[in-house]
Each structure stands twice: as C-alpha cells, then as structure tokens.
Amino acid sequence: MSKLLHSVNQRTQLAGENRLELLLFRLEDKQLYGINVFKVKKIITCPALTEMPGRHPIALGVANTMDGPLPILDLKLAVGHGNSENIRGKSVIVAEYNRKMQGFLVDKVEHIINLEWSDIHPPPKGVGNEHYLTAISKHQDEIIEIIDVEKIIAEIMPFNEQMDEPMSQALDTALKEKSESPEATEESKQASKQVIVVDDSVVARNQIKRCMETAGFTCTLLKNGLEAYQFLENLTMSGKKPTDDFLLMISDIEMPEMDGYTLTRRVKENPDMQGLYIILHTSLSGVFNKAMVEKVGADDFLPKFDANELANAVLERLNA
Structure with a gap:
C-alpha cells in the first residue's frame, strides 16, 4: 500500500492541466470504482472498531488511530448494494472530505490510473444508481463509477447551511x-x-x-x-x-x-x-x-x- 501512494504528494503537477489520477478499488459487488488521489491520505487494513450508540447504518464504527478517532463507513451499503459481509482484513481508504477525515471500507484496492478530465463523464440516464454517482469513466473496457461521496457524508453528518x-x-x-x-x-x-x-x-x-x-x-x-x-x-x-x-x-x-x-x-x-x-x-x-x-x-x-x-x-x- 505504501508503494501505491508513495508519490501522492508529488502528483500536484496534474492540477490545472485538466488531468487527474484515480485510485481504483472494488466493493463486494465487484464493480470498479474510483476516487481522486488528491483526497486520499493513506490506505490501511480495517482496524478494530468501536460501535457508537445511535449510529447511522452506514457508519460501521470508530477506529482509534494515531491521528485520532476515525469514522469508518461501509461504502457498499452507502451505494445501495447491501451490507459488507466481513470487514476483517479488508482495506480502508482514508480520505479527507469537507475538512473531515473518513475511512471508506472497500473490498480490494487495485491501482492508480492517470486520466484526462475530458475522459470523465456525467453518468448517463439509466446507467447505475444515479442517486450516488457523480461521474463515470472507462479503463480497459471496464466502467469506472465515481461516487458522490459528498452526498453520502451529508446524509450521515449533515452540514449547517445557515449563516449566522x-x-x-x-x-x-x-x-x-x-x-x-x-x-x-x-x-x-x-x-x-x-x-x-x-x-x-x-x-x-x-x-x-x-x-x-x-x-x-x-x-x-x-x-x-x-x-x-x-x-x-x-x-x-x-x-x-x-x-x-x-x-x-x-x-x-x-x-x-x-x-x-x-x-x-x-x-x-x-x-x-x-x-x-x-x-x-x-x-x-x-x-x-x-x-x-x-x-x-x-x-x-x-x-x-x-x-x-x-x-x-x-x-x-x-x-x-
């Protein structure tokens, strides 16, 4: 995993060139998904979790890490494909969205690909579950689904949209x-x-x-x-x-x-x-x-x- 993300902090030269790098991963449904490397902090094996009372079903629990408490979210459940069956030994993509750190439980992390933003398209009508997709692309004849993570997080931890x-x-x-x-x-x-x-x-x-x-x-x-x-x-x-x-x-x-x-x-x-x-x-x-x-x-x-x-x-x- 460390080799996979070794140069993440050096990838910023792509910014401004209408290019991005996607970290590809799979859930138990075997569909190929992608997340922008810029948002990924690290990849870890799912640690022991502490369940929180009254938690949202997507929130599996909280992991105690060196960086502090880290909420772990069941991404498979979030996209409407049912609960992940066995979390032990699975990978967690630790990413930062909207000033907060979250861990996304995934079945398998694959590799990083380099794409033009022009190769990333809005999801066409009738393809996938559009309520969680923000974009799609293609890699080696496989469709890559890019999830609207902000929608998932907003459902679990709603933002205060009211100004003082x-x-x-x-x-x-x-x-x-x-x-x-x-x-x-x-x-x-x-x-x-x-x-x-x-x-x-x-x-x-x-x-x-x-x-x-x-x-x-x-x-x-x-x-x-x-x-x-x-x-x-x-x-x-x-x-x-x-x-x-x-x-x-x-x-x-x-x-x-x-x-x-x-x-x-x-x-x-x-x-x-x-x-x-x-x-x-x-x-x-x-x-x-x-x-x-x-x-x-x-x-x-x-x-x-x-x-x-x-x-x-x-x-x-x-x-x-």
Missing part, C-alpha cells in the same frame, strides 16, 4: 448599498444579486444555492466546467460580458469534462470573460491549493463547506 445572523445582516446591508448607489443602473442592481454555481455534485450545488438564496441572491446552476464555459461563451456571443449579468462564479475543482482549474484559466484568458470574479470552492485539501489558485488566476479559494465563510467571500466581492 450578523453575517446575514451584513450581506443584506451590502446588497442595499449596492442597489442604492448613485452609479447603480437597473442592470447592475440585478447583476449584483446573481451568481453562477458550478459543481458536479447535486448536494454541493444545492448547499450553495440554499445558502445564497437565503441571502437574497439568485443562482444559475451548472454541472461541470465545460457546461459553464459554454454557458459563458453563449453569453458573450449575445454581446454581453459575464459581469453584465453576474456578480461572481463559485466553482468546484473536481468536475467531469473540464475541471475548475481549467475553467478558471480559460475564463481569465478570454478578454470577454476575464473580468468575472471566480471563487474556487472545493473539498480538496493540500498545500498546492493556494499556488494553483494563483497560477490559474482565481480570485479566491474556499474549502467546503462553511456557510459563513462562503457568505463572507461574497461580501468581500460586493464591497470591492
């Missing part, structure tokens, strides 16, 4: 000041209340949508970087600039077809789009994030998901 009252009031005040400014036109007033949200996870899109709508914004929801770029292209072809209609764009990084880094770079390189303010909002972690944000020209970066931090980032844009 002082933050809500600050946003409301900033919006009023923007609309009452002597320089404000009807178009600019409308634009200051509209944001673009780009994320392949339906859970993540709706989290942002609910947070922004609570603060009085209207959201245009898009599913991946390619869809977002085409949307912006159509806008410019109609004679508009994105800043004519939108205050900013909030984009995930990991997305099929085109990742958030590539989307940002292409927007910032396009003279008709480059004024659009972009916040990269992702469950990815690591020291490379800040450098990559600067490299591709994003205006801000936020780890998922904190309603107050997101609201504060939008507030800073309003007050700029």
Whole structure:
C-alpha cells in the first residue's frame, strides 16, 4: 500500500492541466470504482472498531488511530448494494472530505490510473444508481463509477447551511448599498444579486444555492466546467460580458469534462470573460491549493463547506 501512494504528494503537477489520477478499488459487488488521489491520505487494513450508540447504518464504527478517532463507513451499503459481509482484513481508504477525515471500507484496492478530465463523464440516464454517482469513466473496457461521496457524508453528518445572523445582516446591508448607489443602473442592481454555481455534485450545488438564496441572491446552476464555459461563451456571443449579468462564479475543482482549474484559466484568458470574479470552492485539501489558485488566476479559494465563510467571500466581492 505504501508503494501505491508513495508519490501522492508529488502528483500536484496534474492540477490545472485538466488531468487527474484515480485510485481504483472494488466493493463486494465487484464493480470498479474510483476516487481522486488528491483526497486520499493513506490506505490501511480495517482496524478494530468501536460501535457508537445511535449510529447511522452506514457508519460501521470508530477506529482509534494515531491521528485520532476515525469514522469508518461501509461504502457498499452507502451505494445501495447491501451490507459488507466481513470487514476483517479488508482495506480502508482514508480520505479527507469537507475538512473531515473518513475511512471508506472497500473490498480490494487495485491501482492508480492517470486520466484526462475530458475522459470523465456525467453518468448517463439509466446507467447505475444515479442517486450516488457523480461521474463515470472507462479503463480497459471496464466502467469506472465515481461516487458522490459528498452526498453520502451529508446524509450521515449533515452540514449547517445557515449563516449566522450578523453575517446575514451584513450581506443584506451590502446588497442595499449596492442597489442604492448613485452609479447603480437597473442592470447592475440585478447583476449584483446573481451568481453562477458550478459543481458536479447535486448536494454541493444545492448547499450553495440554499445558502445564497437565503441571502437574497439568485443562482444559475451548472454541472461541470465545460457546461459553464459554454454557458459563458453563449453569453458573450449575445454581446454581453459575464459581469453584465453576474456578480461572481463559485466553482468546484473536481468536475467531469473540464475541471475548475481549467475553467478558471480559460475564463481569465478570454478578454470577454476575464473580468468575472471566480471563487474556487472545493473539498480538496493540500498545500498546492493556494499556488494553483494563483497560477490559474482565481480570485479566491474556499474549502467546503462553511456557510459563513462562503457568505463572507461574497461580501468581500460586493464591497470591492
């Protein structure tokens, strides 16, 4: 296992090149699955677990590790294929999502493959259980299913999507000041209340949508970087600039077809789009994030998901 992940921390050169590496694994159903290597911290053999009272059925228990308590989740059960029959001796993929560490019980870890994000596609209708799939790809004639882990985690440990009252009031005040400014036109007033949200996870899109709508914004929801770029292209072809209609764009990084880094770079390189303010909002972690944000020209970066931090980032844009 150590050899498999030996160079994980050196793989960041793929970021921004519309490429990724997937760690492939199987569950007891023998289906091939993948997880972005950037999210994987290590792979361990399933340790002894302590069951917690009132636990969610997917949560097998908590392992005491050198890094502290680690919840272990039954990924097979989470995707609707029934309980894992025997956890002893099985592998656990330890990964970080949304600022928290989780262990995902899997039947067998295989190997790492290098792919273009353009080779990762949204799941077509009728293929697999779409309620947990966020994307699919192919490797050696096998379909790879990429699970919407954020959806699974949100069901077990729901996030607080409500911003604090002082933050809500600050946003409301900033919006009023923007609309009452002597320089404000009807178009600019409308634009200051509209944001673009780009994320392949339906859970993540709706989290942002609910947070922004609570603060009085209207959201245009898009599913991946390619869809977002085409949307912006159509806008410019109609004679508009994105800043004519939108205050900013909030984009995930990991997305099929085109990742958030590539989307940002292409927007910032396009003279008709480059004024659009972009916040990269992702469950990815690591020291490379800040450098990559600067490299591709994003205006801000936020780890998922904190309603107050997101609201504060939008507030800073309003007050700029």
